[in-house]
Amino acid sequence: MTGPAVVRSGPVRYAVAERFARPRPVGGHDTRPPSGEICPQLPSRLDAVMGPPHDRRPQGEDCLNLTVTTPARDTAARPVMVWFHGGGFSSGAGLMDWYDGGALAAEGEVVVVSVNYRLGALGYLCLDGLAEGNLGLYDQLEALRWVNTHIAGYGGDPDDVTVFGQSxxxxxIRLLMALPEAQGLFHRAILQSAPLAIATRSRADAAALGRIFTEWLAVHAPGADPRTVDPAxxxxxxxDTALEHRERSGSTLEPPFGPVGTGHTGLDTHVRGMDIMYGWNADDMSAFPGEKSENGDPAEPTRRMYAEPLAAFGRRLARAGARVHAYRLDWRPAGSAFGATHCVELPLLLGSRAAWRQSPMLGDSTWEDVEELGRAMRATWTAFARTGRPGTVVPPLTCHEIPAPRP
Structure with missing residues (x-):
């Protein structure tokens, strides 16, 4: 992606955390250079769709880092867009080249923040006496607090923050909307391909998976303390916990480690007056071969897992007083076996030609094809971040407003 010059800052350490503990903000006494680490992780289950990442980042537990991309470090008070990456709560990192926000920042005159958070057992293990669960979610909360405190120094407006995230x-983001501590830290939200049916699991189910995890850990490191054992x-x-969970659940989509229900019921109150856009890709479920219908068509499982739950969620948001838009992306790159699959919108919004080269989901599309649609889609996203409305929308993206219910 090319365009006007931007200023990239980072990695920046936004918090620190002991293993299985909540994050703490970085104090002024912490003068260590940022590590640039990403959370320890296994290869992504979506490598066959996205391709493996071309950049190799160091992995380690000093991973609460973010990057900031801005048109200028001045006092212009631009809209801020904070990115939370996908990866089934087990892979990915905001620091990856896939998620470079240079084109969004330059074309939309916005500040883009891309966030690492803890993943897998390090971020979402739930087990009495060891880990409370949802630590990755609290990392994201701490990143939003960092933005609120520091983003003015990067040319951004802390009172005009849009969170956007995929999968x-x-x-x-859906959970942060209901979290009391997150209120006031963001003002608009874009939810891309959120599989709401598997948003959370009960604490009892999460604890049962936690016990399975400790049994497997005893196999790989007999007698070791989970608090100090080697990350490997x-x-x-x-x-092994993921494999056992897949056998038990029959699902290739549901991750073994993910958010636990927070018990907070304030969503309907918290979203009143917010601008929210949500949507999905027409063939989202083609990325998960074990979840297709009997004839291999992803349409029915995509409707069941994405379209219907998101539509119901959108109606709830509108009833609660949010201003809501819904989108669908029908882009099927030429020569791709995946169609309008899960993650296919990512190269249209973030990253570069080098980051996305040879991505299987892009098929035979040239980077010029990607850029042509990408410029239009980035304009929609940044218009929403600036005004709460998507502005002009160009097919194969479609978008409509969810009407508020009549009194």
Missing amino acids: AGALS ALLAAQR
Whole structure:
């Protein structure tokens, strides 16, 4: 992606955390250079769709880092867009080249913040006496607090923040909407392909998976303390827990480690007056071969997993007094076996030609094809961040407003 010059800052350490503990904001006494680490993780289950990442980032637990991309570090008070990546709560990182916000920042005159958060067992293990669960969600909360405190120094307006995220990142936003501590930290939201049916699991179910995890950890590191064992053993136990969970649940979509229900019921109150856009890709479920219908058509499972739950959610938001828009992306890149699949919108919004080269989901599309549609889609996203309305929408993207119910 090309365009006017931008200023990239980061990685920036926004918080610190002990293993299995909540994050703490970085104090002024912490003068260490940022590590640039991303959360320890296994290869993504979507490598066959997206392709493996071309950049190799160091992995480690000092991973609460973010990047900021801005047209200028001045006093212009631009709209801010904070990105939470997807990856099934088990892979990915805001620091990856896939999620570079340079084109969004330059073309839309916005400040883009891309956030790492803890993943897998390190971020979402739930087990009495060891980990409370939802630590990755609290990382995201701490990142939003960092933005609120510091983003003015990067040319952004802390009172004009849009959160946007895809898949697991979009599910995170759904939970942050109801979290009392997050109120006032963002003002608009874009949820991309959020599989709401698997947004959370009960604490009892999460604890049962936590016990399975500790059993596998005892296989890989007999007698080791989970608080101090080498991360490689944690990842090995996490892998085997995922395999066992898949066999038990029959689902290739539902991750073994993810958010636990927070018990907060304030969503309807908290979203009143907010601008929210949600949507999905027409063939989202083609990325999950084990979830297709008997004839291999992704349409029915996509309707069941994305379209219907998101439509119901949109109606709820509108009833609660939010201003709501819904979109659908029908872009099927030439030569791609995946169609308008899960993640196919990402190269249209973020990253670069180098980051997305040879991505299977892009098929035979040239980067010029990607850029032509990408410029239009980025304009829609940044218009929403600036005004709460998507502005001009160009097919194969469609968008409509969800009407508020009559009194």
